[in-house]
Each structure stands twice: as structure tokens, then as C-alpha cells.
Amino acid sequence: MWSIAGITQKPETGTAGWRGDQPRPPVGRDKTEKPQGIADLLPDWVGYGFLYGLSGLPVIIGVLVVAVLFFNSLK
Numbered sequence: 001m002w003s004i005a006g007i008t009q010k011p012e013t014g015t016a017g018w019r020g021d022q023p024r025p026p027v028g029r030d031k032t033e034k035p036q037g038i039a040d041l042l043p044d045w046v047g048y049g050f051l052y053g054l055s056g057l058p059v060i061i062g063v064l065v066v067a068v069l070f071f072n073s074l075k
Contacts (some may be wrong), residue, residue, distance in 0.1 A: 028044055029044065
């Protein structure tokens with residue numbers, strides 16, 4: 001703990017946003033839930049992979065546009 005001009009700050013513990021007395025929520029799906037549709041039967045990595053692919057799509061489009069413009073400028 002350090003102090004500057006009367007302001008004290010605790011050292012960071014790596015658990016920003018969590019109090020010590022609060023339980024952390026589990027990550028992922030609840031094992032006791034029953035699937036309600038076809039999407040619930042898929043593993044979690046399929047959903048995360050789709051989100052990463054969707055996020056990467058504008059980058060891929062941008063690179064392709066720049067590549068087409070570059071190669072057209074060589075003519």
C-alpha cells in the first residue's frame with residue numbers, strides 16, 4: 001500500500017472488479033440445464049469460433065481490398 005498526498009491505494013491483486021467475499025460465477029454453461037434447441041447441443045468452442053470469425057471478417061475484407069487496389073495499380 002502506498003500514499004501520495006493523503007491518498008492511499010491498495011496494491012492490485014489481479015482480481016479487479018471482484019470483492020473477496022463474492023463468489024465468482026462459473027464460466028460456460030450450467031451442466032444441469034437441458035438443451036432447448038439445436039444450438040444448445042453444440043460445444044462452446046463452436047460459438048466462440050463463430051464470434052472470432054465474424055470479428056475477423058472486416059479485417060480480411062480490408063486486406064483483400066488493399067491487395068486488389070495494389071495489384072491494379074501495377075498495371
